[in-house]
Amino acid sequence: MPTTKAPADRDGAGAPHAWPTQPEARSAVPMSVQAAAAWSWRIIMIAAALALLLWVIGYFKVLVVSVAIAVLLTVLLAPFVRFLQQRARFSRGIASGTAVLGLLALVSGLLTLAGRSIVNGFAELSDQAQEGFRELARWLSAGPLDLSTDQIDQYIDQAQAQVSDNASSLVSGALSVGTTLGHVVAGALITLFCTFFFLLDGRQVWAWFVGLMPVSSRDRIHQAGRRGVVTLGGYTRTQILVALVDATGIGLGALILQVPLALPLATLVFLGSFIPIVGALVSGSVAVLVALVAHGPVVALIMVGVVLLVQQIEGHVLQPLLMGHAVSLHPVAVLLAVAAGSLAAGIVGALFAVPIVAVINTVVLYLHGHDKFPGLGDDDHAIVRGEPTAPEEPDAADSAAVVPPSEVDGSAPGTSRLTGEA
Template identity: 40%
Template sequence: MPPTLSSAKTRVALRQSARVSLELLLVLLMTTVVLWGLGQMWSVVWPLVVGLLLTTLTWPLARVLRGLGWPPALAASAVTVLFLLVVTGIVALIAVPVASQSGELTDRVTEGIQQVREWASGPPLNISDAQITKATDTAADRLQSSAGSLVTTIVTGVSTVIDGVVTAVLALFLMFFFLKDGPRFLPWLTRQLPGRLATDIPVVAARGWDTLGAFVRSQALVGLLDAVFIGLGLWALGVPLVLPLAVLTFICAFVPIVGALFAGGVAVLIALVSNGSTDALIALAIIVVVQQLEGNVFQPMIQSRGLGLHAAVILLAVTLGSSLAGIVGSLLAVPVAALIAVVWNYLREQLSHPPEELENNEQHAGGAVVS
């Protein structure tokens, strides 16, 4: 006779399932509220995040200076000034060669446009000058008809640039204060929190800080690999402005997806107008190969070692972050995933039985069964 379902066990299972579902709904609701609150305070949260990331990059030097006996304020000031000098030097390293060769590049861009026009006028396209002129006039008419939206776009772009400058300035000031007063934060936080939180939150914060440092270092290493390999490829092809392009590639590595596309597009464009279509295609192939190796091999391997995350988790996190919040989401996806892993691992440690307690429970359960 086949076994029948127990009504008592079924009711218990349903009650447990309902309780777990309700708890999950409450957790999701709380998560949604927290994310909504962060979105409302994004103008403050984003400079704070950037300041923390910059601090993880500059803290090793500040720690060395403090270890040599420098006062905290002096060490933080020196590191901040040095950081500004390095950033200014990088900008000059890009701008000066570009400015010195801008005339030549402009002439070659004009020649390239003329070559494309001549190629389009021949077979198989056979586009005449009259058709090109007509298309140009149509584009001009559309541009004039959409002048209002163009002005709106320009205003939005200017507003975005201003917001970026304000964010950079705030992040720089926050970096200075983090470098100056950072070591005093956890003791202060311990004194402010009650009970068990005074132990748990500082430990999680310390581990999260180490994780952010690992993320910034790994991202810098990935950007360095990109810059070196792409720079060597462009140098072998004889493309001008190799050093500025390599520096641009390194900087853009900190902005996932769009940064790589922008840096690669600039390199291919310069190769096209300076060396011709053949070298431009070779440069494009080099950039695609290096970026594929970086995205699918180097970055997952390096970040998985530094952050304690599997390579597949990193790839999925970047995909999810970019789909939810675009460029900012893809930039913050990996550190957020690593911080979630830090919190989860700490919770597992606190909720797990110590080995001695687990062994005693097993012995007690075994004795109960025997008796």
């Protein structure tokens, strides 16, 4: 009877092996459990890496916050620098220095003109707000709701406890950034220093960073980074516009109603509006309390209408048309990002949460084939092909003046500076 030889092994050695006489025993662990376990340990490793990263950021919080503010200022000042280069024919160094000095002059002028009234007004705002709470309690007791004193006291105690807990966490988060005057001064100097050199040598800094990446990935990293910076620029300019609209609307309403401390109230609303969704509403409630103390419940209700009207304009006009286009984030994602940032790092976390999430969203979408700015990379084809470029020519499509890195891999002329390919 002829025998059948066993087939050769996969390595081609030709060594025979026995045919399986029965089906292989299946694993006792179901595939669903195996998949869950595989995902679980990967998620644990990612969470551990994120925890380590957050610890490092917290340890170097002064540097991290200073550099983050410098990046935001660079995004804001870059169009002005390009304007000086194109219209005034300034060199990049002179234009960058002029932009930083102009920013310092503007901030110093505003503080000089309105600083004293604002500082004094904030102290009065605190007293007015406390008196407003007491006036509101009296109105609830004698008004149509007819609440008992015990109920009102219980509600006030709960509200004060919530405010106290949240205030302590927010203030601790803010003070953790600059616990001493030396930290504040050092952070301000680092911010100005980094802003100037980001404006002056942004190309070289970005080229150095891209040059650290693998050659095959440099083009995608560069394009993803450009789109992230454009998103950051759009968010920053839009948020300033939204904050200005909120402050102007509520400030004018308070001024027309002759509510005291209109300028400090407008300033408080402007600063609070940088925390999306909740900032302007919370700061606007202070204006309502001040109106309640100064002119009674009727003017306070009108002030409530002004605050709600401004919020409706922001929520239904500015946020969908401007902010939605700039960051492409759903309001629920914005709210969750603000909440997570405030829990993690207080006021600083709430301020930076949305721009960080917006940039990450843009970068991840591009890396997965969903490009928000499909025409942004067109100006880079000459760089990728290795054709000569003018390094000082500003990029009209890039709001942050981050242009393609040059000679990051030391390639010869005629090869791509990003990928090293001919």
